[in-house]
Amino acid sequence: MSARTVDVLVVGGGLAGAMAALAAKARGASVLLVRRSPGATALSGGALGVAPDLDALPADPLLGRRSPLESARRLAVRRPSHPYAVLGVHDLEEALGFAGANLSALVEPPDGRPRFLVHVSGGLAECALCLRSQAAGDLRRVRGLAAVIGFSGHLGFDPRLVAAAVERLMAAGGPRAAFAEAAAFTGPGEGALRPVELARALELPGAAEALGAAIRAVLPRGATVALVAPVLGLDPAARVHARVEAAAGLPVAEVVSDPPSVPGLRLDAALLARLAGAGVEVLHGEIAAGSGPGQPVHVGGATFEARAWVLATGRFIGGGLLRNERLVEPLFGLPVLASEVGAGGLTLAGRPPVSLTVRERTAAQPLLAAGVSVDALCRPLDERGAPLHPRLYAAGALIGGHEHAADQTGLGVAILSGWIAGRGAAATGGEG
Numbered sequence: 001m002s003a004r005t006v007d008v009l010v011v012g013g014g015l016a017g018a019m020a021a022l023a024a025k026a027r028g029a030s031v032l033l034v035r036r037s038p039g040a041t042a043l044s045g046g047a048l049g050v051a052p053d054l055d056a057l058p059a060d061p062l063l064g065r066r067s068p069l070e071s072a073r074r075l076a077v078r079r080p081s082h083p084y085a086v087l088g089v090h091d092l093e094e095a096l097g098f099a100g101a102n103l104s105a106l107v108e109p110p111d112g113r114p115r116f117l118v119h120v121s122g123g124l125a126e127c128a129l130c131l132r133s134q135a136a137g138d139l140r141r142v143r144g145l146a147a148v149i150g151f152s153g154h155l156g157f158d159p160r161l162v163a164a165a166v167e168r169l170m171a172a173g174g175p176r177a178a179f180a181e182a183a184a185f186t187g188p189g190e191g192a193l194r195p196v197e198l199a200r201a202l203e204l205p206g207a208a209e210a211l212g213a214a215i216r217a218v219l220p221r222g223a224t225v226a227l228v229a230p231v232l233g234l235d236p237a238a239r240v241h242a243r244v245e246a247a248a249g250l251p252v253a254e255v256v257s258d259p260p261s262v263p264g265l266r267l268d269a270a271l272l273a274r275l276a277g278a279g280v281e282v283l284h285g286e287i288a289a290g291s292g293p294g295q296p297v298h299v300g301g302a303t304f305e306a307r308a309w310v311l312a313t314g315r316f317i318g319g320g321l322l323r324n325e326r327l328v329e330p331l332f333g334l335p336v337l338a339s340e341v342g343a344g345g346l347t348l349a350g351r352p353p354v355s356l357t358v359r360e361r362t363a364a365q366p367l368l369a370a371g372v373s374v375d376a377l378c379r380p381l382d383e384r385g386a387p388l389h390p391r392l393y394a395a396g397a398l399i400g401g402h403e404h405a406a407d408q409t410g411l412g413v414a415i416l417s418g419w420i421a422g423r424g425a426a427a428t429g430g431e432g
Contacts, residue, residue, distance in 0.1 A: 212247025371400025
C-alpha cells in the first residue's frame with residue numbers, strides 16, 4: 001500500500017498538539033494529528049495559566065499584580081532551564097492571541113491582565129485565559145456582591161467554603177460574598193448526580209433554564225454575579241452556560257475545579273471541533289516506534305508519510321515519558337534530562353525514578369521537571385546539544401525544565417511551544 005504524504009504529523013491531542021496543528025495549518029501545511037486519547041488538557045480545570053506573579057503576597061491588591069507576560073519574563077530570568085527561558089517569551093503574546101482566536105467560541109480572549117478565579121477548594125487560580133463560562137467570576141473585576149450558589153445533592157461543591165475564600169480576598173480588592181443553595185437534579189432514587197452526569201443532565205431541553213430559575217429564586221439581595229459549581233454542560237454546542245445565565249437574570253460563572261473537570265472535557269471538545277473546522281485531519285490511534293520524518297507510519301489501517309513531525313505526547317499522563325528502571329521517551333529514544341538543584345545540566349534520567357523525588361513537598365522535584373531538551377525552535381537535542389533531526393519538533397509537557405503543576409505555567413508552555421513547533425514544522429515540512 002502506498003503511503004499518503006502530508007507536510008506535518010502531530011502526535012498528541014492535548015492543547016500543545018492542537019496549537020501545533022492549527023499553527024501549521026495556518027501556515028498552509030497539510031496536517032495530520034494522531035491522538036491516543038484526550039490529552040492532559042481534558043484533565044485541567046479549564047483556566048489557562050501562563051505565569052503567576054511569584055512576588056505577590058496574599059494581601060497585595062489584585063489590581064496591582066503583574067501581567068502574565070511580565071511574570072513570564074521574570075520567571076525566565078530566574079529559571080534558565082524553564083521553557084520560557086529556552087524559547088524566549090517575545091512570541092508569547094502573539095501565541096496567546098492565536099490560541100484565543102482559535103478558541104473564541106469557548107475561551108474569553110486575553111486582555112493583557114491576569115484573571116483571578118476562585119477554586120472549588122477555596123484557593124485562588126491566576127490565569128491569562130479562561131473559559132467564557134468562568135470569566136464573570138474574575139475577582140479582579142467583580143463589583144458588589146458575589147453570590148456563591150450550591151446545588152442540593154451535589155456534594156462536590158461547598159458554597160460556604162468558597163464564599164469564605166472570596167471574603168478573605170476583600171483586603172486585596174475582591175468583592176463581598178454570600179452563599180445560598182438552589183434545587184438541582186438528582187439521580188435515580190433521588191441519589192446525587194456526579195459532576196459529569198449533572199453536566200449531561202443540564203444539556204437536556206429545559207434543564208438549564210430550570211437551574212437558572214432556581215438560582216434566581218435564592219439569590220441574596222444585591223448580588224451582581226453567581227458563582228456555581230463547574231458542571232454547566234460537556235458539549236459546547238448545548239450552550240448550557242448561556243441558557244442558565246439568561247434564566248438567572250445576572251452573570252453566572254463556574255469556579256475552577258481539580259482535574260478531571262467538566263470544563264476541561266468541554267475544552268477538549270472545543271479543540272476537536274476547531275481542528276475539524278480548520279481542516280486538520282484527526283485520527284485516533286497509536287504511533288509505533290521506529291518511524292520518523294520522511295518515513296512511513298501506520299495509523300488505523302492507513303499508511304502516511306510526513307516530512308515534519310511534532311511530538312506533543314505529554315509527560316507521564318500522556319505517555320510521552322515512561323518510568324521503568326529509568327526515564328525513557330518511547331517513540332524516538334530521545335535523551336531525557338532531569339536536573340538537581342546545584343547540579344544544573346546533569347543527566348539524572350538513568351537513575352531509578354523514585355530517587356528523583358524529594359521528601360520536602362515545596363522543594364524542586366527533578367522527576368516532575370524531567371523531559372526532553374529543546375532549542376529555541378523546539379527541536380529536540382542530543383546529549384551534545386545539537387538538534388537530533390532538522391524536521392523533528394517537540395511541544396508541551398514533553399519539554400523538560402518545568403514543573404507545570406507546581407509553577408502554574410503548563411498550559412502557557414503548551415500554547416507557546418505548540419505555536420512555535422507548528423510554525424517551524426510547516427516551514428520545514430513544506431520544503432520537500
